[in-house]
Amino acid sequence: MDKLRTILHADMDAFYAAIEQRDRPELRGKPVIVGGDGRRSVVSTCSYEARRYGIHSAMPGTRARQLCPNGIFVRPRMDVYSQVSETIQSIFRQYTPLVEPLALDEAFMDVSGSSHLYGDGETIARSVRREVLNATGLTVSVGVAPCKYVAKVASDLEKPDGLVVVPEGSAxxxxxxxxxxxxxxxxxxxxxxxxxxxxxxxxxxxxxxxxxxxxxxxxxxxxxxxxxxxGADDRPVVSDHIAKSISNEHTFVEDLTGWEQCKNVLIKLSDLVGRRMRKDHRHGRTVRIKVRYGDFKTLNRQIGVPPTDSDFVIRKAALALFNAT
The missing domain is CATH 1.10.150.20 (5' to 3' exonuclease, C-terminal subdomain)
Incomplete structure (x- = not known):
C-alpha cells in the first residue's frame, strides 16, 4: 500500500484481573489470578502483582498456586467482561469505523482518515485512553505506527497504561x-x-x-x-470478521473416567454448538474435538461432514472421533 497509514493497537491492561480489582476494592494491590487452582484449571489472566511471581495466562492453576501461595484466585465472569468490552469497542468506533477486534481486550484501529476530525495518531490515542479510563475505570496501552505489526509491538513495550508512538519512516x-x-x-x-x-x-x-x-x-x-x-506489513485493518469456527468446551475439576460420562458431555457440547450455529444461520463442514488428559497431553481430531447445523450430525461425528482416540 502506497498511502501513508496510521494504525493504533489498543490493548487493555490485565483486563479480566483489572475488572475484578475495580469491582472489589479489597483486591487492589494484591496478586489476583483469574481462574481456578485445581488440577484441571488454567490461568485466564492475572494482575501485574501476580505476574511478578512468574505467573502468566494458560499456566496450570496448580503451578500458579505453587509460584504464588498467597495469590487470590477468582472465577471468571465472562458476561461482565463482555459488557465492558462492548463499552470499550464503542469508544474505538467513535474515532473510525475501521476497528478490528482481536479479543475482548484488544483491537486494531485504522485512523488514517480521522485526522481532520480528531487530530493525528498520538492525539487520538491519548483521547482513546482518556475516554476508556473515564468510562470503565480501566487503563489501556496503545501503540501508534504505520502498520499493524509495529503498532502491536509498540503497545506492549510500556505496559501498563503506556503510549508508544512510532513515526513514519522510523520502524x-x-x-x-x-x-x-x-x-x-x-x-x-x-x-x-x-x-x-x-x-x-x-x-x-x-x-x-x-x-x-x-x-x-x-x-x-x-x-x-x-x-x-x-516493519513492512501492509495488511489492512478488517472491521468485519466472520467467525470461521464455533465451539464449546469444558474443563473438569476431576477426570472423567467412564465412557458414559464422556458421551454425555460430548452430546451436551454438540447440542450447544448446533444451537449457536442455527442462531447465527451458519453451516459447518468440519467437526473437531479436543481431548485433554490428566497429564495435560492434548489430542485433536477432526472429520469432514456435509454442510450442516444439525445436532444429530455433529453428535454422531464427535462420538465417532472420540471412539477412535
Missing part, C-alpha cells in the same frame, strides 16, 4: 534493538534456532540479506521475517 530504528521474541511467528523453537546462528535481535535480522534468510530459514519463513524486521 526499522524502533525494531532494531528488540529481541527476536518480538517477531510475529518466532516461537521458542525459532528463537533458539536463530540464537544458535547469532541472530538475537531484530537488528541482526535487518543486517541479513533476503537470500541469506531464505537460505537459513527457508523460502516462506525467510521472506516473512525479512519483511517483519523492516
Amino acid at each position: 526499522m530504528e524502533f525494531l532494531a534493538p528488540l529481541s527476536v521474541s518480538h517477531l510475529w511467528g518466532a516461537g521458542k523453537g525459532m528463537q533458539t534456532f536463530l540464537g544458535e546462528h547469532g541472530v538475537r535481535t531484530i537488528g541482526d535480522i535487518q543486517r541479513c540479506s533476503l537470500q541469506e534468510l531464505k537460505g537459513l530459514l527457508g523460502e516462506s519463513s525467510g521472506i516473512h521475517f525479512y519483511n517483519m524486521s523492516l
